[in-house]
Amino acid sequence: MKKTVIITLVVLLMLVFTVQAFALTADEILDQMEEKRAVNTTQKSVGKMTLSDDKGKEEIRDLVMYSIDDSENPQNRAFIFRFLSPAEVKNVTMLSTKDGDEIYLFMPAFKKVRRIAGSSKKEKFAGTNFSFGDFSGGYSKDDYEASLASEDDQNYVLDLKPNDPDTDYSKLIMTVDKEKFYFKKIEFIDLNGNHWKVLEVQEVQEEEDGTITILKMTFQDLKDNTRSYMEMGSVEKDIELPKNFFSVRTIQRPEL
């Protein structure tokens, strides 16, 4: 009898350690998320963005986005974001190259391209709640000190502390889908510990290769009570783009 009890205990202990061994760390979760992102590919997304201000006024803008991703060489990451409507923002185009280090804005009415300070990833883009940095996407372990705050059957909750000393955030609280490894929600906490912004994903599309494409998301600024809702109507992957597509020249064209 005594022997049976001891063996049972040992087996149970081994099971516990085994489970612990297979439990994911926060860094591993972030790695999984990176894998699920559409990487090493070009992408064209057409959709619309609805902006709501603190007075409840809404403005709808049609947009198109082109992006290129390169997990092995992040400096090759680039994207072009162009508004298609309404008239006052038509063809206003943003170009981000070198993973957000260089950002340009084309203002069609002035026929001018202006460089927006490359380090200003934090700046809101064109009256939206999204910053330039948000468009470059990705929350990699290289940029954050991550820890697993909690988990349940469906979600991981991670605490991410930015490594960038110039950041406006003290922490990000990220809720990650356990099955598909994409962030469902990110709460941005300011330097005083107050909740500042919330980014929530309403809908995703899982591709055949298992990567996740975000189709609908909302970015809300709790301090000034504004909201930007982005919805992608169509997403095309691995499209052919000309060499030097992501350039100042391209964004000045009437048609991309």
Place this chain on the structure above:
Amino acid sequence: MKKLEDFIVRYAWPIFIVTIVITIIFGIQFRNIRFEDDFTKYVPESDAQVSFYNSLEDKFSSFQKKSMIIALEFDDLFTPESLNTLEQIVNTVEKVSEVRTVSALTNMPKIIPTEEGFNVKEVVEILPKTIEEAQELKSDLQDDELIWGKMVTEDGKATIVSISFFSTVDEYKAIDAVQKVVDPFKGNAQKVTYFGLPVITREMGNDARQTMVRLTPLAALIILLILYWGFRTLQGVILPIFVALFSSVWILGFSVVLNRPMTMISAVIPIMMVALVSAYGVHFMNRYYDFRYQLNGNEVIKSTLNWVLVPIFLSAITTIGGFFSLMTAQFKPVSDFGLYAGLGVFFGFLLATFSLAAFLTIFRPKKAPTHFSHVEVTNSNSLINKILNFIYKSVTHNKKAVIIVTIIAIVILGLGIPRINIETTVKASMGPNHPITILLEYFKNRFGGSDYNYVYLETEDVKSPFILREMVRISKYSEQFYAFKDSSSIADFIMNLNEAVEGPGYKAIPDRSDKIGNLWLYAQGNSYIEGRISKDENESIIECRAEETTSQNLNNEVQLMTQFLESRPKKVKAFPVDNPETQKYLAETIVKDLEIFLNQPFANRQDVFEKVLTIVEKPESDFFTKDAEAAENVAQGASLEIEDLGLTVNDVSQTLQNWFAKNPSIPLDQVLIRDFEFDEGTAKYLADVLSYSIEQVGRREKMNFLKSEVEQIVGYPLNDEYQFIFYQVLDTQVYMPDEDGDTMVSYRLTGSPIINDTINSRLFTEQQRSMIVAFAVIFLLVWLQLKNFKRSVFAYIPLALTVYTSFGIMGLFKIPLNVATLMVASIAIGAGIDYTIHFIYRWNRELEIDPKNALFNTVTSTGRGMILNSLAVSCGTYVMALGPISMMRSFGALMATILLLAVVYTLFLLPLLLSICDRKKFTREENNNTINNMN
């Protein structure tokens, strides 16, 4: 009447007990008395100006209705430590739940030009960490008209934090909450000053409370002394005072029951009651002592009531009528004052008759002063008796002298009436040394003022180029006025953005909506901008700092601004600048704008116009000189595109120079293919970019040419703000007045100083109306009493002279007409009629009893009461001249003087006037032996 007399005597104890109980009940309410002096509530909220002003709070979050300002003084604002202190204070204040918006240096938008672009940040995002960075920020901000001289003082040592509260909050509590959180974060600030309407109204409330608490007992003491001098008995002194004090208690307690706050004006009610209502007690005691010599027991009280109840009642009714007439005023403090004062007089009547009679029935004095007999008057050397004798002799033997003196007084006073000055500024109301005045002067000297006026505009879209340009023009025009200085609007921000996009020298409003639409992307979401446009972006405000100035000046400036706004086009349409008509209109617009900015018309206007037109008509290419400098500028303007293609600005500049010099006929793309081995597509692309850059350089040259020509005309260099004007020479479209115009705009001026001006302009109207009503009401009441129209008119003359005198004195002694002194005439009517009624009533009764001695008896008996009363009233009212508020000091001194003069007019003129009406009776008396005996 007999039944009433019997009733009062029979139920003396119950009446006395009820009086005491009511006094105790109302006295308990004292702790709940509220003071409030928000001048924006002077006029009804339904008033069009006030309701419009209030509506702006919902439309514009920056609108400073419920607001306050914090001024921070440092040794040097531009150090990391000082700016950090400022940021901490702003952050802390933003967290206060009552606070809606905070505007401070740290959250002002800052457009930062970069090498090939720009950035829009809030100042706080670039807070310097070193002294050098701080000083760099300082020199950068010195060029920012939104900040320097407005938010930061010219010496760079002080700044203000403007805080607006939610409309539903209690402002007093909000200010306290802010002060509480700010104080611990003062840091290295040398001085922190809080300012706002609630600060002012709280100070006024404190003054009002002080006035009541400090001066009422003093007034009572003075009146006590005068009454003792007159009566020489304790009861004669104390009882009239108690009547007055009790009526004050009743009315103050009643105000709590009505749940209406006391104001600075109504805070003088207790003093007024002590001064006015004591008269009823004086008259009662006067007659009571008269009868003490002749009658015994309860017959004394009954006879006293028989003689004084009616005149006191009639006097009270007319006084109440005078005060209640103030309730027709649109200004709440004035109408409230009328209500309280009228009710107070009514309570005084009840106390001076019913309660006093009951008291004297229960506690009968053992003896009466001997100097009340008529024999004593004749023989006595006491001052008051001498005065009474002098009056009697004057009206019987020196009638001509009395008339001549009266006429001289009328003439002299008449000179003062046209000089009456309306003045309701805080400085004039409070006095130059009052803490509020000192606070206002501080803000005026350091920050140009603490109050704001607004130019409100409504249109289809505030982002229209025409509208934004009109904002600039209105702001510039308004700079010359005290009431509309340091204007700022969303147009200022757009101009800064345009310069950041188009380059230095382009601080202007583009002529096309698509350009503004592009710029607006950076304006959206900015709290400064969002606070100054409505939700639908069809309304906006131009915010103007208002320096305090005289009422007349403010009125003039408002009129001039209104005229200017009326002269602006209200319905326009865009037309291309491609024909002589539109070119002429554009040239004319430029010349007009120059005149606005220079604040003077051109002497040689036509010459200026012709010169400008010549420049307008020329295409930009005519101004482009194909030289090395131009090539360098062209290349620089396309630097991003050039570098994107892997070239340098220098390389392209060189190519352009060669092209200008040698082969200008060869297409540029061919030159680029040749020099840089581009493919056709790339060459065409760069050629298009460079061609556009050439146009831009040409535009700049055209603008600069206009600038130099204008500077030659005016004779001196013009600063950057004129870029707004010179930029227009590049316009491709103009906005011309057109009946079918699709851009419409309307303007309206508002602001607390504007509302103040509205109050000013209504003062006279209100005064006239109140006076006319008071005159009419009281005349009707007098007529009812006298039942003779002619007699009523004659009886009214001394009163009319009293009112006339009040205005004359105001003009001669430069006492401004304001909310307080406005009431003097109405009060003079109500209080002054008291003397007339008592005199006539006594005169009529004496004529029935002893016609030979009627005049003498009336003058020496009722006259004594009138003189005692007027002396007590005047001295009690003069006490207000010791108050902390200038306006109330003027009121007290004026009121006291007028009431003294009222009794002088009554005692000297009324007998003369009545002698005309009652000639036969008066003639008979003149012939009697009493006068001969006195001589």
